[in-house]
Amino acid sequence: MKSELNKAVSMKDSGIERLSEVPEYWEARRLKDILTYTKGYAFKSEDFVDSGTPVVKATDIKQYRILEPTSFINSSTIESYKKVLLKKNDIVIATVGSQPNIVDSAVGQLARIDEKTAGSLLNQNTLIIRIKTKRISNKFIYYILISEFFRQHLSLIARGTANQSSIKVSETLEYLLFLPPFDEQEAIAHYLDTKTDQIDRKIDLLTQKAALYGNLKQSLINETVTRGLDKSVPMKDSEIKWLGDVPEHWDIKRLKDVIENLESGVSVNAENLPAQIDEYGILKTSCVNKYGFNPIENKTILPEEISRAKCSPRQGSIIISRMNTPELVGASGFVDKDYPKLFLPDRLWQTVFHRNPRINSKWLSYLLSVTRLKEVISFSATGSSPSMKNLAQEDFLCIKIFTPPLSEQKAIADYLDTKTAKIDQIIQIINTQIEKLKELRKTLINDVVTGKIKVV
Structure with missing residues (x-):
């Protein structure tokens, strides 16, 4: 072909x-003329169990795929929800999300159901789309719906704020396509x-x-930070479980010996778009990850909220995520310069060092990104939710580390x-x-x- x-x-x-x-x-046709739809079911929180029949939520529909299920209902009750039982080749679309220009979480996320997901149930704020006639190709319609032209249609009809937008079914189905x-x-x-x-x-x-x-x-950082540049120096037992042997002349300390305080900002109302040069932004928790600090990850603070914002990133400090998923709690990044128009939310910490800590903050930022130390930090976090953990300042600052001489x-x-x-x-x-x-x-x-x- x-x-x-x-x-x-x-x-x-x-x-x-x-x-x-x-x-x-x-031939010109409107979506409403060629398909049927079923709205997802509003399951109650008490309906969910640890295992059983998977339930696909609006937030599980990402970039034309269905994420691994995390919600389930008792399989014995499935007969009550036949209307929202997903079949192979069904097209599902989320009717809530962020504005369409925010790709990963945009309203109108859609996916085509494969054999693996067939048999799951569909939660609220979603639609199941099925073609009325066999003379219209389901897969062709799917490609139309993932085209930029349909995305543009959704951007015109989306209502709400940048963080929480929705689309009406009636307006969605008015889309004109050509067959x-x-x-x-x-x-x-x-x-x-x-x-x-x-x-x-x-x-x-x-x-x-x-x-x-x-x-x-990551391997380079792990090896260099924990062993140093000179591999010929004598080693000693660090007496730190996660670390093992370190160069003999390195000292053992706790983080609180070099960090005097961990300051944070406040959460303010903001639009989910990065701040422009003449605007103020509140950092997202995603501004720190395993790759460091990314100031682009921020939201524009609403004008009436600017006076509440506090704690801007300072050159030479380290920003740390105190509340996040188990994989990202404790994620940190070095701040390369002052950012006077950006501010920390309450979920991020910024280091305040002692006056004479004998610490190179860039070296410390590398240390905090060492895989085994990140595991220790994650383990010290607490929280009843399996998807969200919280670090206590005292627990974090009591973690043992090692310190080479400042020049090293x-x-x-x-x-x-x-x-x-x-x-x-x-x-x-x-x-x-x-x-x-x-x-x-x-x-x-x-x-x-x-x-x-x-x-x-």
Whole structure:
């Protein structure tokens, strides 16, 4: 099967600016005319159990996939919920979320149900979409719904704030699309399956490659921070369970010996869009992760809330996540400069060092990212929820660490800065390749489902 620019076929004005022209013989239809829908069921909290039949929630629908289920109901009650029992090839769409421009959590997230997810139930704030007739290809409609043109339609009808938006079913189903004959729909769907699978395989390989370089970076940090640059020096038992042997001349301390205080800000109301140069932002907890501090991860503070914000990131400090998932609680990042227009929420800490701590803060930031120490920090966090843990200041500050002489700390930090920068550069090149492939995938779908490229 091959494709070519659709020059041989007569085109007509679609009447829709975003679509421009479509093949003359394609038929205009609205979604409401070709499909049926069922709203998800509003399960009560007491309905959920530890295991049983999976329940797909709106938040489980991400980037055209269904996440691994975390909610279940008793399988013996499944007969009561037949209307929301998912079948293979059903299309599900979330009717709540953030504004459509916030990709990962946008309202209108959708996915096509595979064999693995079939048999699950669908929770509220969602729709099950099924095609009315066998003369319309389910897979072709799915590709239309993941096209940029449908996303643009959702952005026009979404109501609410950046953090919490919704779409009305009636407005969603008013979407105007153009249908080729059934055989061509099937050919287009098959063509896109083949081409997108090829692109996805390349993306997966590049993603694995980036992960390998990420692991290399982590191993380099682990080895260098815990063993130093000179591998010939005598070693001693650190008497710290997570650490093992360290160079003989290194001292054992607690974090509170170098950190005098952990300050935090307050949570304020904000729009879920990064602050512009003339605006003020509140940092998200996602501003610190296993890769360090990312100031772009912030939300624009509402004008009436600015006076409440406090505690801006300071150059040379370390920001720490005190409340997060078990994997990310204790995540930290070094602050490279002052950010006077950004502020910490109450879920983030910022280090305040003793006046003469004999500590290089960049070295300490590398230490806090050592895998085994992160495990210790995560283990010391508490909380009844399996998905959210909280660090107490005293527990964190009592954690034992080791400290090389100040000059050696600086040498280690400088060495890691140089080495990790080179690895980061390689990862960035790979990520750029991934983004180009994603853009190619998106453009291909847009052009094929609107007849700009003819599938022969």
